[in-house]
Amino acid sequence: MGASEDLDAVVRSAQAGDEDAFRQLYRLQQPALLRYLRVLVGDDAEDVASEAWLQIARDLRGFSGTGDGFRGWTATIARHRAMDLLRAQRRRPPPAGPVEQLAEVHAGDDTAARALELVSTDAAIALIASLPRDLAEAVMLRVVVGLDAKATGRILGKRAGAVRTAAYRGLKLLAQHLAEPEPVRRPVTRIRGAALKEMR
Numbered sequence: 598m599g600a601s602e603d604l605d606a607v608v609r610s611a612q613a614g615d616e617d618a619f620r621q622l623y624r625l626q627q628p629a630l631l632r633y634l635r636v637l638v639g640d641d642a643e644d645v646a647s648e649a650w651l652q653i654a655r656d657l658r659g660f661s662g663t664g665d666g667f668r669g670w671t672a673t674i675a676r677h678r679a680m681d682l683l684r685a686q687r688r689r690p691p692p693a694g695p696v697e698q699l700a701e702v703h704a705g706d707d708t709a710a711r712a713l714e715l716v717s718t719d720a721a722i723a724l725i726a727s728l729p730r731d732l733a734e735a736v737m738l739r740v741v742v743g744l745d746a747k748a749t750g751r752i753l754g755k756r757a758g759a760v761r762t763a764a765y766r767g768l769k770l771l772a773q774h775l776a777e778p779e780p781v782r783r784p785v786t787r788i789r790g791a792a793l794k795e796m797r
Contacts, residue, residue, distance in 0.1 A: 605662025612658050619657070623650065626668060630675045633737045636726045637679040645682055649675040669748040672738060676752055724771060732767035739764045 604625070610618035627646065634642035636647075652674050660670055715777075725733050738749040739760070746757035746764075753760065 603684040604667070608660070608664050608667045612660065619654070619679050622667070626671050629668075629742045630671060632722055632741045633672065633734075634675055634679055634735050635722050636737050637676070637730075638682055639726070641682055645678045646675060648678045652678070665748075668742065669744050669752065672742050672744060672748075673752045676734075723769070724774065728767050728770060735760050735763035735772075740768075754795070 607618045607621050607625075611622050627650075630646055630649065631642050634645050638645050649671070653671055658672075660667065662670065725736050727733075728736070732755060735749060738744050738752060739746065744752070746760045748759045749755075749764075750760045755763075
């Protein structure tokens, strides 16, 4: 049985009330969700992930789909909880530091691997978080969570082609940033302005 078939079986067992299967799903999905949420809400990622898992546990019996569909479903729930937090933060005075905004990112897997292998996981997440929000979300969902363009598009409310473009642009900006000599490196947002001028 392949990995996706194994995941399908674990999801079905968890839906039937198998606590060990649910713990296995949590261990498989939580690290990717936390990385994604750190890009969206920074230090609030663990709190948002906890809220997301409460909803996932509550609604799991109603989920229908494959193991891959489960990954997309959990990412959608996590994103909704993150957006709820960001909306609530906009309604009240901001805390000490503003929540970083992200941007769309998507490119071929080789570009993603090249950009992300050059820095540690924490540094990579911080660097991705410095992208415009739409690019950052596309990169995180495609590269870190491992969703395809179609599933990512459903989560973000975009067409698969727009997701691919966003991820490509984001990964290209990251690669440009990482290629600069250390003393010359600039924030990704500045690189983005220059890259957009080149594209015109």
